[in-house]
Amino acid sequence: xxxxxxxxxxxxxxxxxxxxxxxSDSGSDGGSKSSGELSGTVTWWDTSTVGSEDKVxxxxxxxxxxxxxxxxxxxxxxxxxxxxxxxKNAAQSGSGAPDVIRSEVAWTPEFADLGYLAPxxxxxxxxxxxxxxxxxxxxxxxxxxxxxxxxxxxxxxxxYNKKIFKEAGVExxxxxxxLKTVSATIKEKTGKTGLYLRGDDPYWFLSFxxxxxxxxxDAENKTVTFDNEAGVKAFKTVxxxxxxxxxxxxxxxxxxxxQAAFKDGKVAMMINGPWAVADTYAGKEFADKANLGIAPVxxxxxxxxxxxxxxxxxxxxxxxxxxxxxxxxxxxxxAESQATIAQQLSLLPTRQSAYLQKDVAxxxxxxxxKPVVDKAVERPWIPEGGSLFEPVKVEYTKVLTGQTTPEQxxxxxxxxxxxxxKDWK
Amino acid sequence: MAVDTPSQSMAKAAGDVARGRSRGTGxxxxxxKRSLATHWYAWAMVAPVVIVxxxxxxxxxxxxxxxxxxxxxxxxxxxxxxxxxIPASYEFVGLDNYKDALTGSQFLSTLGWTVVWTVSCVAIxxxxxxxxxxxxxxxxxxxxxYRMLLILPWAIPGFVSVFAxxxxxxxxxxxxxxxxxxxxxxxxxxxxDPTWAKFAVIAVNVWLGVPFMMxxxxxxxxxxxxxxxxxxxxxxxxxWQRFRHITMPGLRSVSTTVxxxxxIWTFNMFPVIFLLTGGGPGEATQILVTQAYKFSFEISPxxxxxxxxxxxxxxxLLMIFAAIYQRVLRKQGEAW
Numbered sequence: 001x002x003x004x005x006x007x008x009x010x011x012x013x014x015x016x017x018x019x020x021x022x023x024s025d026s027g028s029d030g031g032s033k034s035s036g037e038l039s040g041t042v043t044w045w046d047t048s049t050v051g052s053e054d055k056v057x058x059x060x061x062x063x064x065x066x067x068x069x070x071x072x073x074x075x076x077x078x079x080x081x082x083x084x085x086x087x088k089n090a091a092q093s094g095s096g097a098p099d100v101i102r103s104e105v106a107w108t109p110e111f112a113d114l115g116y117l118a119p120x121x122x123x124x125x126x127x128x129x130x131x132x133x134x135x136x137x138x139x140x141x142x143x144x145x146x147x148x149x150x151x152x153x154x155x156x157x158x159x160y161n162k163k164i165f166k167e168a169g170v171e172x173x174x175x176x177x178x179l180k181t182v183s184a185t186i187k188e189k190t191g192k193t194g195l196y197l198r199g200d201d202p203y204w205f206l207s208f209x210x211x212x213x214x215x216x217x218d219a220e221n222k223t224v225t226f227d228n229e230a231g232v233k234a235f236k237t238v239x240x241x242x243x244x245x246x247x248x249x250x251x252x253x254x255x256x257x258x259q260a261a262f263k264d265g266k267v268a269m270m271i272n273g274p275w276a277v278a279d280t281y282a283g284k285e286f287a288d289k290a291n292l293g294i295a296p297v298x299x300x301x302x303x304x305x306x307x308x309x310x311x312x313x314x315x316x317x318x319x320x321x322x323x324x325x326x327x328x329x330x331x332x333x334x335a336e337s338q339a340t341i342a343q344q345l346s347l348l349p350t351r352q353s354a355y356l357q358k359d360v361a362x363x364x365x366x367x368x369x370k371p372v373v374d375k376a377v378e379r380p381w382i383p384e385g386g387s388l389f390e391p392v393k394v395e396y397t398k399v400l401t402g403q404t405t406p407e408q409x410x411x412x413x414x415x416x417x418x419x420x421x422k423d424w425k
Numbered sequence: 426m427a428v429d430t431p432s433q434s435m436a437k438a439a440g441d442v443a444r445g446r447s448r449g450t451g452x453x454x455x456x457x458k459r460s461l462a463t464h465w466y467a468w469a470m471v472a473p474v475v476i477v478x479x480x481x482x483x484x485x486x487x488x489x490x491x492x493x494x495x496x497x498x499x500x501x502x503x504x505x506x507x508x509x510x511i512p513a514s515y516e517f518v519g520l521d522n523y524k525d526a527l528t529g530s531q532f533l534s535t536l537g538w539t540v541v542w543t544v545s546c547v548a549i550x551x552x553x554x555x556x557x558x559x560x561x562x563x564x565x566x567x568x569x570x571y572r573m574l575l576i577l578p579w580a581i582p583g584f585v586s587v588f589a590x591x592x593x594x595x596x597x598x599x600x601x602x603x604x605x606x607x608x609x610x611x612x613x614x615x616x617x618d619p620t621w622a623k624f625a626v627i628a629v630n631v632w633l634g635v636p637f638m639m640x641x642x643x644x645x646x647x648x649x650x651x652x653x654x655x656x657x658x659x660x661x662x663x664x665w666q667r668f669r670h671i672t673m674p675g676l677r678s679v680s681t682t683v684x685x686x687x688x689i690w691t692f693n694m695f696p697v698i699f700l701l702t703g704g705g706p707g708e709a710t711q712i713l714v715t716q717a718y719k720f721s722f723e724i725s726p727x728x729x730x731x732x733x734x735x736x737x738x739x740x741x742l743l744m745i746f747a748a749i750y751q752r753v754l755r756k757q758g759e760a761w
Contacts, residue, residue, distance in 0.1 A: 084725070085722055088499070088725075088727070089722075091504075091506060092499070092502075092504050094504070094506065101579055110725065113498065113500075114499065114504075115504065115506050115509055115511050116506055118507070199617075201704070237635075248597075249617075250596060250616075251616060251617045251622075251702075252591075252616050252617075252702060252703060252705055252706070253595065253706050254590070257595070257597065257598070260598065261597065266597070291512050292647065316506075316507075317506040317507045317509060318505075318506040318507035319507065347611030386725055387724065387726065388727040390723065390724050390725070394707055394708055395707070397705055397707045398706070398707035398708075399707045400706075401617060401618060401619055401706040401707060401709075402619075403619050403706070403707050403709065404707070
């Protein structure tokens with residue numbers, strides 16, 4: 001028995017230990033500026049898509065050393081889905097955190113609130129602030145200070161396979177009702193499915209919620225709005241799309257399955273953002289880039305809208321090489337760097353001046369997305385912004401797999417929000 | 426070994442002396458000082474182990490229990506970022522966390538599925554392990570090859586096989602559904618339907634667990650003297666009677682141990698659930714440990730207090746189980 005107790009205690013203790021561990025290896029070399037010249041190492045955590053975007057970012061980041069030969073840039077690609085937690089682990093334990101992180105717009109106020117980010121006002125990181133798009137700059141501010149530099153801005157649209165649409169003889173759907181009839185025609189004429197609906201990430205659900213006139217929360221009036229009628233209707237809409245076979249979905253591994261299904265021409269449409277363009281062009285259906293069409297997200301019963309997203313570059317407050325990190329953040333968000341990224345990856349610049357450059361102005365993807373971004377729905381820039389998705393994720397998947405009704409799902413999300421946001425209505 | 430080297434026999438003698446003394450002194454214990462003086466080398470020998478166990482088990486355990494009595498989250502624990510030092514500001518809340526966990530529906534519903542998961546996994550694994558062990562416990566051509574093949578799932582690192590299964594289960598690109606559609610059947614939403622997902626995770630865990638059961642039970646089978654079977658055969662016992670009255674009692678001591686171990690392992694089988702479904706779809710396959718992990722690492726702000734509370738409850742549940750199990754065995758006359 002003694003062994004039994006020891007084993008029990010050991011196993012359970014490991015469970016308890018989960019709460020007390022964290023941290024990883026590697027840190028930043030100390031560096032300082034001697035006589036004004038930057039030196040040392042800057043570690044940058046990038047979250048771009050591996051296989052398509054990462055190469056461009058890596059090259060761009062390493063070119064920083066051309067300007068500052070004594071600085072070494074250490075490029076690390078962290079998968080987007082893990083980066084938020086990984087950074088929090090490292091930042092909290094104080095070891096293994098990068099100097100600069102590519103922080104999604106919703107993470108930025110959260111990291112700043114936890115004290116992990118260095119305020120950038122008055123540092124070399126912010127140059128020409130008036131040049132930034134107002135929408136992009138909004139997510140970098142917290143409590144009156146600036147904690148990040150906007151790197152790219154994005155929104156979402158419908159990606160469609162022109163060949164399949166031509167074969168079925170249909171036009172791009174403008175609203176949900178058309179989406180259903182178009183999908184039915186595509187199925188009938190080509191045997192293919194209309195839409196891939198990403199079912200494991202609530203970000204892809206937002207345009208349906210906005211379409212019904214809803215939102216996660218109303219930050220201005222400190223009110224939880226998810227569990228009102230619009231939220232219920234949005235849940236009903238997505239459930240109906242899946243039930244009527246207009247869309248297919250997955251409860252796990254959604255990104256890979258979505259990209260694979262669309263790139264292989266198994267589905268005619270997906271809702272996605274500019275970050276997916278480079279990866280989509282790599283698919284066999286899009287060897288001819290002209291086959292990829294793009295259109296605004298379908299409207300719901302109360303309007304049409306897609307979320308405004310994007311990424312910022314933030315500097316870790318515990319960085320041992322703050323000066324070089326500031327300079328690096330500035331370099332990566334300069335108009336030239338943004339133009340390079342826009343040209344090669346179709347990601348949208350956050351600087352107005354970058355849009356004026358010839359190559360950027362010519363790009364079809366950027367030409368499409370810029371007006372979409374201008375009209376995109378701004379998300380609440382509150383410290384809890386990054387926490388709002390987990391409750392939706394659980395209920396969204398439950399609704400899609402029939403484990404709960406849209407009404408109960410919306411209510412559960414609302415309850416979770418009220419627990420998270422103390423004293424909100 | 427036939428020949429004792431001098432040093433070995435000396436060590437043996439010393440050990441005998443030590444044991445003899447401590448046993449032979451009757452009910453009254455010796456003064457600790459004296460015992461320390463006599464057995465200092467023994468203490469010195471175990472010291473590293475004691476220290477390591479205190480550090481890697483004792484401290485986290487005590488800390489976890491302490492955190493479960495507070496309202497610690499990511500926002501109020503102490504942290505040092507560069508030059509900023511943010512002090513801890515969480516408070517002691519007594520047993521509130523336990524009250525919330527035990528009166529809320531989430532813990533109990535997760536516990537319900539965890540129990541179903543554990544019982545079905547252990548029962549199926551044990552039954553299959555017993556069948557395979559019996560098959561392999563006789564002489565036939567290629568026996569060692571079969572043994573090796575059946576051990577294979579155990580030899581592959583757990584996460585590798587779980588990832589392999591994830592690819593197999595994929596609804597549209599996975600091999601299982603391609604075989605099904607090839608045979609003219611409908612594909613199965615292995616990981617996309619709550620019921621199928623439950624079935625899928627149990628199947629993978631059984632696949633991973635059978636080799637251990639088989640090897641342990643095979644060892645048990647080989648320790649049963651062949652004369653018993655011969656004698657039973659002479660008396661005209663049928664195959665079933667031989668299995669029922671010789672094999673089963675003979676396996677008793679082995680099977681009680683492996684069932685206990687397997688129960689504890691399965692109850693806390695993190696990788697299979699986490700890597701295969703991540704607890705999904707929704708929370709259909711979330712067991713207690715994966716949910717505790719989620720509290721502390723996946724949600725934000727991270728809820729360290731609630732996570733520790735669940736961790737302590739898991740510990741308590743497993744200890745209660747072990748205690749009951751032992752009592753039942755003792756009643757049946759098993760000294761263990």
